[in-house]
Amino acid sequence: MEMITRLYPNDWVKDSIMYKRGEGKGSSGVTHKLTEDVQGTYIYTMGPYSDPVMHIKPGDQVIVETRDAFEGAIKTEQDKPSELLKMPFLNPQAGPIMIEGAEPGDAVAVHIESMVPRGPKPQGTCCMIKEFGALTGTYYTATLNEPLPEKVRKVDIDEENVYWSDKIILPYRPHIGTLSLSPEIDSINSLTPDNHGGNMDLPDMGPGTITYLPVRSPGGRLFIGDAHACQGDGEVCGVAVEYPTVTTITVDLIKNYTIEWPRLEADDFIMGIGSTRPLEDATRIAYRELIYWLESEYDFDRWDAYMMLSQCGKVRLGNFVDPKYTVGAAIPKKYLK
Amino acid sequence: MEMITRLYPNDWVKDSIMYKRGEGKGSSGVTHKLTEDVQGTYIYTMGPYSDPVMHIKPGDQVIVETRDAFEGAIKTEQDKPSELLKMPFLNPQAGPIMIEGAEPGDAVAVHIESMVPRGPKPQGTCCMIKEFGALTGTYYTATLNEPLPEKVRKVDIDEENVYWSDKIILPYRPHIGTLSLSPEIDSINSLTPDNHGGNMDLPDMGPGTITYLPVRSPGGRLFIGDAHACQGDGEVCGVAVEYPTVTTITVDLIKNYTIEWPRLEADDFIMGIGSTRPLEDATRIAYRELIYWLESEYDFDRWDAYMMLSQCGKVRLGNFVDPKYTVGAAIPKKYLK
């Protein structure tokens, strides 16, 4: 078991599906700024009903100011999350960004280029929230036990490290926790992942990777937020090191690329992503999507793919806290040539 | 995401819990051979009712001849698993080995030193078995769908590689799929993992690692088998590259080391292991055990451990096929100093 989540390079992107098949050839040279001012009010539910904040073309770059998952409400270690946070107004998202030409049946590619902590002396926030997390009774895993205590941790971060405590320094491994297009007719709160993307909390979804999302609404309607300076598999207490960023993405459009669930590509692997409960069903979706992918684009026989993944497939546990769980199933690219 | 399961070194073992606390100081210098002849009939259920095949002292080394999970019954790619395999007589185990002095409340440490393919021209076997595996209806996830087709793959292996196909060569990453002590009064078939160990199918349980198992029956009663030349996370079709080995282990005894679930130690991480269904409950067990471990032996506050694992915990999916699922939750040792 390798214990450290990698940093991914950007220089492989010219070999990516996005670059080869994107309408914008992976990059158009045009840059937009989605600042706090441009965004105005951040969004808490992803669907076709919110007003667009920006229109872009395939291949355009967008520099996004993301807010932390608590929208900055937790300021000190003495704060009580239960007094400051109000469901479902958690995990604010920037967007929706409309991508020109995106229609149901297409996919939108999101290349995360970089994530930089925002503010003069950047800090991240972790906390324990009542009846939230994997090792406690929750709203859905309903028990009669007393909730766990509330706790807050404020930690300094820079582009090298997360300064967790006097003794423990963790490497800075930024990634986007929540990335979505709009469902067709539903609108889904920003805490929940599903086949539109959403709150997947996959530590691999960082700079140097490309996420492909299925378009189900005209224009795609891209939402982004929930940056983590680092996160363990499963985000087990329910909260990563949440922080505000300047995140730079390039967004491209692949016409007639019909996928059911989000997919992730990095320099050295491809990953299918599933989100539901129970956790075995999320894992089933992720592996099935990966098999379908190997079959349709890499010339594998279905049963060969199934048996081979039994020997070399890799699983990443993402969101493992309410309301739904996310799993990624991956294969190294070196086996795909 | 690192895509390759590591090989672990053995030279760190002098710093292990086994070495520091074991009755045999990690090694006694005495070696036993558990050959096919000594074993006689292999075992399909792990409990206190079978006759011991060997008695050893803490720190003794045992060289074990393991059989493949099908006991060699599947010989060609034309074979039909449904005609050759008969439940519950799958996954033969060597043992039980009695460890002198082992009593309930103690733990037995099993250091896997090496795993060598057995036979003149070693081959491994993978197959698809009716109503078995993660992406099919099964005995427990009962559906009315037609079963998937039966398939067999025979692959050459050596201590470098698994020669999966003309195009694809996988690295040799040996590990023990099934490792158990006896439950107190139950006897559990060798396909099922639980708190006694059993069919955990964790790719990390290979040479260079130490597994700690709770003693629940006098003498501990150690069983071992189910070697895999390599395996993907979850062993998704239900079968790894199954092969016969000569596996060398050192077995030690830690008195008054009361643990509820198996634990794994390598040069650079420690891992708690949980096995049950649904998969979220297996993951909960694994993380909770790891937190208890950090609390009792590494001087962590419980809530600090919980929040820190949310930032740096690593999850490995082991057995993800019937009848129970296994998950390991790990932390790098560098954060434990």
Place this chain on the structure above:
Amino acid sequence: MEMITRLYPNDWVKDSIMYKRGEGKGSSGVTHKLTEDVQGTYIYTMGPYSDPVMHIKPGDQVIVETRDAFEGAIKTEQDKPSELLKMPFLNPQAGPIMIEGAEPGDAVAVHIESMVPRGPKPQGTCCMIKEFGALTGTYYTATLNEPLPEKVRKVDIDEENVYWSDKIILPYRPHIGTLSLSPEIDSINSLTPDNHGGNMDLPDMGPGTITYLPVRSPGGRLFIGDAHACQGDGEVCGVAVEYPTVTTITVDLIKNYTIEWPRLEADDFIMGIGSTRPLEDATRIAYRELIYWLESEYDFDRWDAYMMLSQCGKVRLGNFVDPKYTVGAAIPKKYLK
């Protein structure tokens, strides 16, 4: 085990919570007609974004023309559901109906008075839909098995019976499969139940019962549809005897009656309702809600309620097909005096 779902009387309603605490005293004497013409386009997602079709006052009666779950598209036993149905445009709902004065923190009570088959020669429809149902791999329980065959059954119904086949006549036991208020900011497709109500598919939710739903959006926004002429526990193939009706309801408003999940009241029992996956979590929610109810309104000690329900609680399995499962947990009223 009693094998037949009961018919419930209406004459007990004067003793109901709705009657005692409702703003409209259980009945205002005013009647509205929500015909197909008034409704216009039926609705497939329940949220705060659709245009109201009607405004009523607490205690008003509404006579609703419901469509069957396939909106009449399946006309003969030779039809292929896969050619006629298009996700997510299934399970059409009438509404939203705005209830004057309804605010977050209140509950809306829906008394179903009667359900009458609609049309000159009423028929119901049952079918098997690909990758839908409890005993098949599905969109979320993803397998690689071939889907089950498609089948359609058209059956005559009247207010006495469902004429299933030459040999088998089932009693007419009408109920509403889908009943909702709006979530606060989400909009949820009509196939999915959750804490807003939705596609609960509880055979008990028929004429003579009252459902209490939590208000989370101003006006409540009531949606209703998915009538079943009869249904077994779990609706195991995914489809009941779906039919169009004239359904008469009375809708009342209980101010400051803050509940988290839907609740059901009949002449002789009260029921808590939970909807999520896995099924044990839905059951946990249902029982916990029932305990909270006994505690807050019937003067039970929490642990007394918990232990007593272990002796006399009754569980009804509702929706047991994708995407979420519904369970009701009930207690006879005779133990509540």
Place this chain on the structure above:
Amino acid sequence: MEMITRLYPNDWVKDSIMYKRGEGKGSSGVTHKLTEDVQGTYIYTMGPYSDPVMHIKPGDQVIVETRDAFEGAIKTEQDKPSELLKMPFLNPQAGPIMIEGAEPGDAVAVHIESMVPRGPKPQGTCCMIKEFGALTGTYYTATLNEPLPEKVRKVDIDEENVYWSDKIILPYRPHIGTLSLSPEIDSINSLTPDNHGGNMDLPDMGPGTITYLPVRSPGGRLFIGDAHACQGDGEVCGVAVEYPTVTTITVDLIKNYTIEWPRLEADDFIMGIGSTRPLEDATRIAYRELIYWLESEYDFDRWDAYMMLSQCGKVRLGNFVDPKYTVGAAIPKKYLK
């Protein structure tokens, strides 16, 4: 929803599968007494390794003295379960009883004729046990919450009623919580249900019903215990009204009646039974077994059976507490003619 579990008559038994196909024609006229003295030590694990306490012939009657699930250890409401109970020595079973001629591939039929409270002033016991029950974190649903408080209730019982409290009198609805044959090679603790039967906790398994169990070990090896004076669906706190009884059963043998899971027959329904986790999988097993039953013995087409059960199937939640969950799926006999 009918709120009361029925009492079943015995006079229908002459029309049962047991009577028609049993080697002993449902009754041999011979009676055995399995008293506490004959039993000696009660059994906590069901397998092929324990010494028989009795040999009977098909159709013989056995009068069994069962102990309560705590073997009488909890005597007052001031007792602490955590001080008196020791896992896995809970839920003592009488047996094993050897049935002459029983071989793998056969089924054993157990007709419960009567259950009478034992002792001069019979009492039952309910309690809350730490980390045990459905609405608390448990050994398998591992959380970090503090356990619920320990509570004990001692209640008077007679053959009419369970005197739960000053205000609440529950009807006496006796049933056997745990009924097993032996697995083939495993031995399973008496708290766990699976395909051998075991701790199913189905309120329907009372006097007047017949349970069919698959024979997997020569002689069948019948175990019986865990009488409940009444129990709600799911036994939600983990404990019913546990009491010692004199239970009279008739045991018959049906040759070449190969079933995978236990089945239940009463005067007016037949029921398939499944036990596993998660709860949806237990429900899937129960319904699939019922469909197989309708297909093989009642001349149903598979898809007709599946669609019809969607209209009239009934589900009973049995054991809903660790380590596995039990569900029964039933159909009224009137639809089987």
